[in-house]
Amino acid sequence: MDDKELATFVRFATGFFLDGTRLWRRRRDGAHQLFARPESRIAILKAVHDDLGHRGFYATRAALTDRFWWPQVRADVVWYVRTCHYCQIQQATK
Numbered sequence: 001m002d003d004k005e006l007a008t009f010v011r012f013a014t015g016f017f018l019d020g021t022r023l024w025r026r027r028r029d030g031a032h033q034l035f036a037r038p039e040s041r042i043a044i045l046k047a048v049h050d051d052l053g054h055r056g057f058y059a060t061r062a063a064l065t066d067r068f069w070w071p072q073v074r075a076d077v078v079w080y081v082r083t084c085h086y087c088q089i090q091q092a093t094k
């Protein structure tokens with residue numbers, strides 16, 4: 001790893017911290033997001049999207065990323081909203 005790669009890694013890593021056994025991400029605005037483990041991501045997506053009343057990508061992403069973070073969270077929200085059975089039925093009836 002050269003100096004530039006090391007500096008990039010250190011900058012990325014300093015955005016995270018441990019609180020007990022939980023890993024948190026520190027956003028630029030100072031807010032904290034809980035790192036969601038892979039095995040809990042679908043349940044989180046379902047809870048956030050469904051509890052919002054199937055309001056789509058932007059509302060789901062905003063509500064989810066207010067509290068949680070994981071790599072490729074945006075892509076996972078896109079996938080979940082596009083494959084939501086209820087949302088597909090509602091779009092077909094419009």
